[in-house]
Amino acid sequence: MNVLDAIVSRRSTRVYKPIPVEREKVEKILDAGRYAPSGGNNQTAHFLVIQKKDVLEKLVTLVQEAFAKMEVCEGMYKSIRNSILQSKTGNYVFNYRAPVLIVVANQKDYGNNMADTACAIENMMLEANELDLGSCWINQLRWLNEDPSLLSYLKELGLREDERVYASVAIGYPETPDGLPLRKPLDRKGNEVTWIL
Numbered sequence: 238m239n240v241l242d243a244i245v246s247r248r249s250t251r252v253y254k255p256i257p258v259e260r261e262k263v264e265k266i267l268d269a270g271r272y273a274p275s276g277g278n279n280q281t282a283h284f285l286v287i288q289k290k291d292v293l294e295k296l297v298t299l300v301q302e303a304f305a306k307m308e309v310c311e312g313m314y315k316s317i318r319n320s321i322l323q324s325k326t327g328n329y330v331f332n333y334r335a336p337v338l339i340v341v342a343n344q345k346d347y348g349n350n351m352a353d354t355a356c357a358i359e360n361m362m363l364e365a366n367e368l369d370l371g372s373c374w375i376n377q378l379r380w381l382n383e384d385p386s387l388l389s390y391l392k393e394l395g396l397r398e399d400e401r402v403y404a405s406v407a408i409g410y411p412e413t414p415d416g417l418p419l420r421k422p423l424d425r426k427g428n429e430v431t432w433i434l
C-alpha cells in the first residue's frame with residue numbers, strides 16, 4: 238500500500254473484535270506516531286499505550302461518569318451533546334471497546350501541542366490501515382482533560398504534571414465479515430480548493 242492509498246482508504250472503525258493486537262504491530266504504529274513531525278522538533282508528545290483491560294474499563298467508567306454530570310446546552314458541539322445524553326443512560330463506551338487505546342499527551346503550555354498530536358494520530362491511523370487494523374480518533378479524553386477524576390487517574394498511569402491529553406486513537410481488528418477495515422472513501426463534498434496559478 239503506498240502512502241496515498243493508505244490515506245484515501247483510511248476510514249474510522251467503531252466495531253472491534255475482542256482480541257488483542259500483536260505487540261510488534263502496536264510498536265510499528267507507535268513508531269509511526271513517534272516519527273511524526275513536531276513544531277521546532279520538540280518531540281514532547283507523550284504516548285500512553287493502554288492495553289490492560291482493567292485500565293480501559295476504568296477509563297470507560299470515568300468518562301461516562303464525567304459526561305453524566307454535565308448538562309446539554311444550546312449550540313453545544315453535537316458529539317459532546319451525544320456523549321452527555323448517552324452517558325446519562327449508563328451505556329456510553331467512548332473507545333468502542335477497542336483492545337488498544339493510544340493516548341497522546343503533550344505539554345499544556347506548548348503552543349503546538351494540538352498540532353503535533355494531530356500529526357502523530359494521523360500517522361498512527363495510516364500505519365494501522367497498512368497493517369489491516371482498524372482505528373478511530375477518540376476525542377473524549379481531550380474534552381475532559383481538566384476533569385479532576387480523569388486527570389488524577391491518568392497521572393497514576395504516567396501522565397506528567399505539566400501534560401494534558403490532546404487526543405487518543407483506538408486500534409484493533411475490525412469486526413467486519415472479511416476481518417478487514419472498511420476502506421471505501423467517503424465522498425469529498427467539502428474541503429474547498431482555490432488554485433492560484
Ligand SMILES: Cc1cc2nc3c(=O)[nH]c(=O)nc-3n(C[C@H](O)[C@H](O)[C@H](O)COP(=O)(O)O)c2cc1C
Nearest residue numbers: 247248249250251316331373374375376377422423
Ligand atoms: C479531530 C477529530 C476528532 C474526532 N473525534 C472522534 C470521536 O471522538 N469519536 C469518533 O468515533 N470519531 C471521531 N473522529 C472521527 C470522525 O468522525 C471521522 O474521521 C469522520 O466522520 C470521517 O470518517 P472517516 O474517518 O471514516 O473517513 C474524529 C476525527 C477527528 C479528525
